[in-house]
Amino acid sequence: MDDFQQFTADVASRLSAMSKGELYVVGDGLDRDSLWLTFLESFPAGTNPRFRERSAYDCSTCRGFVKNLGNVVEIRDGHVRTVWSGVSASDPVFSVVAAAMDEFVGTLPLSGIFRSAEAQYGAKTTRALRDGKVEVWDHLHGQVEKRYRTPDVGAARGTFDAAVQVFQRGLAELTLDALDTVIDLIDDNALYRGEEHHRAVTEFRSLRNRWTEAADGRAFVFANAVNPAARFRNTVIGTLVQDLSAGVDLEQAVRAFETKVAPQNYQRPTALITPAMVKAAMRTIDELGIEESLQRRFARLSDVSVTNVLWVDNDTQSRMKDGLEGLLMQAATTSPGARLRDAKPEEIPVITFMKDILPGAASIDLWVANSHEPHFVSLTTGRNPDAPRLFRWNNDFGWSYGGNVTDSIRERVKRAGGNVTGKVRVSLSWFNHDDLDLHVYEPDGTHIWYQDKRDKLDVDMNASSPLSREPVENVTWAGRIADGEYRIEVNQFRKRDTGDGGFVIETESNGRIEHYRHDRAVGQKETVEVGRMTVAGEVITAFRPGTDMRHGNAAKDVWGVTTEQFVPVSTVMYSPNHFDDNEVGNRHYFFMLKGCENDQPARGIYNEFLRGDLQPHRKVFEVLGDRTKCEPSPDQLSGLGFSSTVRNSVVAKVTMTGGRRRLVSIQF
Known part of the structure; x- marks a missing residue:
């Protein structure tokens, strides 16, 4: 050679x-x-x-x-x-x-x-x-x-040249500060479904850091131009970073982003704050000397004065602040009374219950239904009794509904961006990665499903990534809903899991929530007939479940309480904004339950509670409330709460002094 x-x-x-x-x-x-x-x-x-x-x-x-x-x-x-x-x-x-x-x-x-x-x-x-x-x-x-x-060499090179241009513009125009801000918003759950974009932001940020350190920047751009993350500037989350990089106000930029991606009725779960807002709020906190007041905990029976309870169980008296002997009630003598019949509970307005039944009650048991899950409530108070008050009323008590327990179906739908304020709602909930689909047939034959949503089906989860183990689908009639019979079905479009089978259907109409459950796993492509729903005058008047459906949810444990059964009440009280002589805002009725303990951190500060001179700093306190939660503790005051302004009811089994028993449905 x-x-x-x-x-x-x-x-x-x-x-x-x-x-x-x-x-x-x-x-x-x-x-x-x-x-x-x-x-x-x-x-x-x-x-x-x-x-x-x-x-x-x-x-x-x-x-x-x-x-x-x-x-x-x-x-x-x-x-x-x-x-x-x-x-x-x-x-x-x-x-x-x-x-x-x-x-x-x-x-x-x-x-x-x-x-x-x-x-x-x-x-x-x-x-x-x-x-x-x-x-x-x-x-x-x-x-x-x-x-x-x-x-076609020209077309191939043109496609690549366009990718290079997008990548170069992104690297030049998108700042690290803006990328870090968006990552913080996602981590703080302040963007609609922000977790879906977290990987895209972090991957582009990594590319940008490597670009700044590269010996040959143009070579780096060419070598990475076909990386999906290189197209970040032209994605919907990339437009948010563009706006922030260009100096657009944080609130305005996020609103523009949510206009593109979020449903019309979406409400951001946390406030957006800037460093300047934090500094202004901290100046006010320092001037008012209320830093210690921000430290909160769950309230105990011993924190509450006897003057602020409406009723207390015998076993609970000795644990109350200031003692109860001779103040609230004499020891009740109980005798075997007539058995409660299975008759329909007598409906009694809450005011009548408080006035005519509560004073003579020796014991009270509430039927805790699964539908009451959003009503679980905890009483909170300050860690430092001598610290200045934060709230509009003259005590340091607050309350927190729900904590961080698993959301009710209604709350899951809200969190997913669905409408829960229509005249009639039908929601599907299940418990694994399967892709179940909700189908509703209106009286005229109109078929509402994922391929023809009719502006009524607004949540469709687990069709593709990201997958959830708390998925929901939701159909809401926000406007007029025709009278007649509605057929409801659930179809298994794609079966992915073998465990946690079954599903629950929730209906809501005129403030009334009902549940129907299917306990068996749904097979691939199987269709389950949920039932026939009758609507008259824009209200659900009847529901005929399908063969495999059961009315109500299966019992479950929430905060140490087993639902779908009677649970003893330890004490009854108004919400703290109506303690003593306070009458600030809406009244809530609290039924504290024996053995009920919130096992998750709960907010101790809500903007609705704040006194007037703290209102200018609402956004900062929104974040503070989320980051200074009360840690779980034993001997806490937790139970069910009901607002005086929202229609609801709860069934109570009351044993009166002397042994008479009554079954009542307390109407709120």
Whole structure:
């Protein structure tokens, strides 16, 4: 093998090795003849002898290779390397040629991705007949692998050029501060379904950091332009980062983002605050000396004065603040009374219950239904009794509904962006990664489902990632709903899990919530007939469950209390804003339950509670309330609470002093 043959083999081998990765070209607008002239002129004087009319290495075959593949490069470890890089022939002449070509091509700017309509440039050998003898000539040659070949080179390069432009603009325009702010908003649950965008933001931020540290920024852009994260600037979350990078106000930028992605009735779960707002709030906190007041805990029986309870169970009296002997009630004597009949409970307004029944009650048990889950409430108070008050009323007590327990179906729907304020609502809830679909057929045959939502189905979960183990689907009639019979079905579109099967349907109408459960797992493509719902006068008047459906939810444990059964009441009280002589805002009725203990951190501060001089800092206190929660503790006051302004009811089994028993439905 002569020296030129070895040189051409080395160049071909180099191109083959480069082709394992992506290939690029340099020299946008480069006159390809300059590549060829550089190649010819790189031979040291006297080393490219004349053959016949021209130089020995001046042939159309080698020219085709040099002009079409001579400016092909790879990007390795952040650096551009040419097809000539590292080619070291046994003959020093060709080593000089390779080095000269590497130096020239290496100075040219990256201009695009390499694509070709041809399968090969140059040829390994050609043959010619001279003086009756066959002569074999070696040439520069290179095979273009199939993945680099396309009939429309311009379109392929145009697509890549557009990706480069988007990536470059994103790197130049999107600031690290804006990216960090959006990551903080997502971590604080302050963006609608923000967790879905967390990976995209963090991946682009990582690319941007690596770009700033790269030795060759343009090479980094080219090497990563086809990374999905490189398109970040043109994504919906990227527009939020653009706005923040351009100096748009935080609230305005987030509102613009939510306009694009969130349902119309979506309400952000946490407030947005800026460092300036935090500093202003901290100045007020320091001036008023209320920093200690921000430390909250669950309230105990011993915290509450006897003057602020309406009724207390015998076993609870001795634990009350100030003692109860002779103040609230005498020890009740109980005797075996007549058994409670299974008759319908008598409906009694809460005011009548408080006035006529509560004073003579020896014991009270509440029927705690699953539908009461949103009504679980805890009483809270300050850790430092002598700290200045935070709230509008003259005591340090507050209350918190729900804590961080698993949301009710209604709350799950709200959290997912669904409408829960319509005239009639039908919601589906299940407990695994399956893709169940809710189908509703209206009286006129209109079919409401995920392919034809009719502006009524507004939540459709687990159809694709991200998957949830607390999924819901929701159909709400916000406007007029026709009278007649509605058929409801649930279909298993895609079964993914074997555990936690079954589902629950929740209906709501005129303030009344009902549940119907299906305890068996739903098979692949199986359809379950949930039931027939009758609507008259825009109210659900009847519901006929399907064969496999059961009315009500299965009992479950919430805060140490088992639902769907009677639970003893320890004490009854108004909400703290109506303690003593206070009458600030809506009254709530609290039925504290024996053994009821909130096992999750609960908010001790709500903006609705704050006194007037703290109202200008509502956004900061919204965040403080979320980050200074009361930690779970034993001997807490927790139970069920009902607002005087919301229609509701609860069934109570009351044993009166003297032994008489009554079954009443307390109406709020």
